[in-house]
Amino acid sequence: MPTNLSQCSNLEILNLIDNQLVGKIPDDLGSLPKLQALGLAGNNLTGSIPRSVGNLSQLHMLSVSEKGLQGEIPETLSKFRGLEFVQLAFSQLTGEIPPAIFNISGIFSFSAGDNQLRGSIPPYIGDTLPHLTYLNFGNNLFTGVIPPSLSNASGLEYIYFNNNSFHGRPPANLGRLKALERMLLGFNQLRDDFSFITSLTNCSRLQIIGVDFNFLEGPLPDSIGNLSNSVIVISMSSNPMFETIPPGIGNLFNLSFLGLANNSLSGHVPSSIGALHNLHVLELSANMLTGEIPSSIGNLTLLNHLHLLFNNFYGEIPQSLGNCRQLIELELSNNNLSGSIPEEVLSLSTISIIFSLAHNQLSGSLPSQVGSLANLVELDLSYNKLTGPIPSSISKCLLLERLSLAINSFHGEIPPALGTLRGLRELDLSHNDFSGEIPRFLVQLTDLNYLNLSLNKLEGEVPKQGVFLNASAVSVFENSNLCGGIAELNLPSCKSNTSKPFSTKKVIVITTVAAILSGFILCLCLFIIWYRRKKSKENLSATELPFEHRFSRVSYEELFRSTDGFSENNVIGKGRYGTVYKGTTQEGGWVAVKVLNLGHRGASKSFVSECRTLGAIRHRNLVKISNVCSSVDHCGNDFKALLYEYMANGSLENWIHQGNEEDVRHEHEQGQPGRLGLMQRLDIAIDIASAIKYLHEACSPKIVHGDLKPSNVLLDNEMMGRVGDFGLAKISSAATTEAMDIDNRSSSVAMRGSIGYVPPEYGMGDMVSTQGDVYSYGILLLEMFTGRRPTEEAFKDHLNLHTFVKVALPHRAAEIVDSAIFNGEDERDTERMRNCIASVLTVGVACSMEWPRDRMGVAEVLKELHKIRARYGAK
Incomplete structure (x- = not known):
């Protein structure tokens, strides 16, 4: 950072936010007596905040959030009598906040979250800082009680005290904060009961209540049903809450997230919960709830995550769950559910994270509709009473990584359909009635690192390849007719003269088929040679x-x-x-x-x-x-x-830019494409991220697309995003990165990809990588939501699409987005949209960081986008 600041004594505003500055904050910063605004956040500054900043007596705005800053907050900051905006978050600051700062009455925004600050908050904070609207002390080491005087700061909108060690009771008078929108008090040591909820019913703008991971006990008061309809998040998990869920919860029809997990709730889930039509996440796991799962849950058609595990639910799984066609996670394990698995539930093709019905009393066969779970990563049906063979349709579950059918009564041979699941990492078929030989295709599942075939009726020789070479990864005990395998499995050796006639016949058949195929292939090759010469x-x-x-x-x-x-x-x-x-x-x-x-x-x-x-x-x-x-x-x-x-709906390029690019032209049967709304863009962004995650993590070896951009994303009849154009794709392995264009003579990839989307490291000669795809995806994401191409004339010198967005975050995000996003949206819902947009753009910025090591991983990207969709999808 420059140190000749003394020559700028008349400077009033110094905004160096997001300028990639390094080094320490210079001591002569205090030689700018007329400075009113100082912005240093978003750089790579280190060291401490110099005491000389106390000379900036005219300062109104201070933003020095830097992850490299250390040391204590200098007491000289208390000299800023006109200070209004303080941002010291996301650093490594220690010690206590100087008490005098709490006497600067003009402060309206005070953010010191994500540090290592300690001490307590003065009991008079609400009296001396009456103009507060934003207060963030989250993720620190604060102790003491939350001052009741906060209610005197009548304009307070945001209170973030999560992840500290506050104790005592939550203030009972917070209902006086008529402007309160968000209150996060989770991960503390707060005690008493939930009576403060009654006070919050006076907060007509309240959106988020977070008091999870505390020691609040007692029943959830009926007054929860009287909270404002603006409430979208209630997070109260991990408290000693008991008794029943009040039926009035159904009055909160805008609720998007309801977290009551890991409490001691009992009784039945009220059927009124089906009135929460905007609910995306329902977390009731680890309680003592009983009765049948109410069929009214099927009314929650926007539900993404349903967690009811570790309760005492009984009866059948309601068929109405099949109406929840946006589910991506279903967890009903560790209950007393009985009956068969509804075909309607297995047909929910959106479920992609986990489908678990383990530890229940389910019976009947596994329906063929299991093949509908084409995007599923984990399927757990263990500890039930299921019977019959494994349906061949399971071969369609190509993304499965973990499959457990243990402790059931499945029978028949292990089907070849499992051999198509190339991404399997864990397979547990133990304690069933499977018979026949161990299929050789298990050897070819190269990602398999856990295989349990014990307690079945398998016979024949155990292979000595693939996962079977690792005794700690394989379990085959209690299969009395198995032999061979590696020595560590302690199985008897196989005797060739005891081979069964049937096995010999199988060998003969296989040999004959192989000979026929070899002859056919030879004839085919001769035909190809003849055909090539002729043509x-x-x-x-x-x-x-x-x-x-x-x-x-x-x-x-x-x-x-x-x-x-x-x-x-x-x-x-x-x-x-x-x-x-x-x-x-x-x-x-x-x-x-x-x-x-x-x-x-x-x-x-x-x-x-x-x-x-x-x-x-x-x-x-x-x-x-x-x-x-x-x-x-x-x-x-x-x-x-x-x-x-x-793809009937053409390219994403046309939908974002309305076909203005000369080399992209597409006829739409219904005329020009319409405008994409906020949630449509988010859904398409999730589609693209899902495809990239599949290429990077599910394919073996990994595949790098190499040219992600809007014109290479097509939209099908249902406006689902499909990634195409693999002309620059590359296969990545542990040892090499093999160019799929067959031309490996050059190691440089500087000119590969499309201008504006190519990551900076490619220009320095680095080989293509999955992190390069992440960068391109980040730029694509920013383009989708801003409507700005990365190649626009305005982006030159040190300004690019990445920095353009980063500077605007979080408070000006709505100012830079594509105005078409708001078409058809409810103008009264601007706050939800603004927060959603800021969250998405934050992900885009995290993906398009200059250095690969700083970029968000694609799995985390997908997880974050799903969270955003769940939180803000409801209007």
Whole structure:
């Protein structure tokens, strides 16, 4: 940071926020006697706040939030008699806040959260700081009681005292704060009961109440139903709360989050809970609730997370849960539920995090609808009374990482369908009635690090490859007819002369089939060689065959007819490597045909890359490739094309910018695309993040897209986001990063990707990485919500889209967003929208940090976006 500040003695405003400054705050900062506003937050400053700042007697605004700052808050700050705005948060400040600061009566915003400050808050704070509107002391080491005098600061809107060691009772007079919107007192040592709730019913603007992880006890008062309808979050988990949930809770029809977990609540869940039509999260786990799960929960059609585990619920799982078509997490484990698993619930394809019915009394077979859970990561049905075979439809659950069917009565052989679940990390089939041999496909599940097959009726030889090489990861005990395996499993050796005739027959059959297949492959290869010589113009590269053979290729003639001779009227998009046409299928549907411009350098490599990538992966948020064409046109020239699912709603680019970009043109059957609202954009952002998470974490090896931008995101009939154009994709492994364009002669990737979306490190010669995709996604996210392209003329020198947004956060976020977001939205709901927008843009900024190590991981991105959707999705 510059140290020649003494030459600027007449300076009144010094705003250096988010300027990537390093070093210490200079001591001669105090030589600016006329300074009224000082902004140093968002840099990389270290050291302590110099005492010389006490000379800035005219200062009104002080913002020095820096994670590298240490030391104590200098007492000289108390000289700022005109101080109004104090921001010292997110640092490593220690010691106590100088008491004199609490006497500066003009302060309206005081933020010292996320430090290591200690001491107590003066009992007179509400009397000496009567103009307070924002007070944040959260995430520190404060002790003492919360002063009742806070109620005298009548304009107070935000109280953040969470994560400290405050004790005593919550002030009973907070209802006098008519402007109060958010009160976070969680993770403290507060005691007494919940009577303060009655006082809060006078706060007509109240939105958030957080008192979780305290020692508040007693019943939840009936007055909770009299809280303002503006309340959207009630978080009271982990308190010794007891008795029943008041039926009046159903009056809070705007409630989005209800957390009452880990208490001692008993009795039935009131059916009135079904009136909370805007609820996204319902957390009632770890209580003593009993009775049947009320069918009225099926009215909560916006519900994302339902946690009822560790209670005493009995009866059947209500079929009405099938109406909750936005569920992403369902936890009903550790209850006394009985009956069969409703097909309606298994058909909820949105469930992606966890589906757990473990530790109940469920019976019957596992319905084939389990295949609807195509996005699910964890399925736990253990400790029930389920029977029958594992349905083959489970093969559709391609994202499964953890599967537990332990302690049931499943029977039959372990099905080949499990072999398609390449991302499985944990598989527990123990204590069932499975028979037959251990299938060899388990060896090929390379991510598998826990396998329990014990207490079944399996027989034959245990493999010595894959997960079976790790005795600590495999359990096969109490299968009396197993043999072989590694020595650590302590199994008897297998005797070849005791092999069963049936096993011999199986070997003969397999050998015969293998011989037939080998002959067929040989004939096919000879045919290909003959065909290549006859059609020399096609010049099919031998490197293409391993991935092109996944598709049933179509001819040039078919595509010519399908697109009306590649008519200009059927052009729906143009990119760097070719033109996309709208074509018809023999069934009367539509298909998108991407014709490669083979005269463009890299087009052929792009064709290879897309074939390899899209031919090997499947995800609901990825564009699917259905066919390829590698032939010659009517003039004998090489011709290559890719056929994709047709996306009726075109590209995200067109929806954000209304098709203003010259090289992007798309015809919409209903005219120009409409405007995307706030929640539509958030849903699409989640779709894109889900696809990237799949590529980075579920694919083995990992896949780096390499060119994320709005024009490469398409929208299907239901406005679901689909990531496409894998022409620059790369496969990443532990040892190398293999370029999928087959050209590994250059290690530089400086020119790869699209300008504005390419991460800075690529320009310095770094190889592509998953963190590069995260950067591109961050820029894409910022573009989606601001409507500003990263390549705009305004973004030059040191200003870019990232810094443009970062400077505006959090308070001016609504000023920089795309005005179209507010179309059709309720103007009375601006506060919810403003907070939602600020939260999303914060994620975008965290993804697009300059240094890869500072960027948010894609899994955390997806988690944060789901939280934002759950918190602000309700109007």
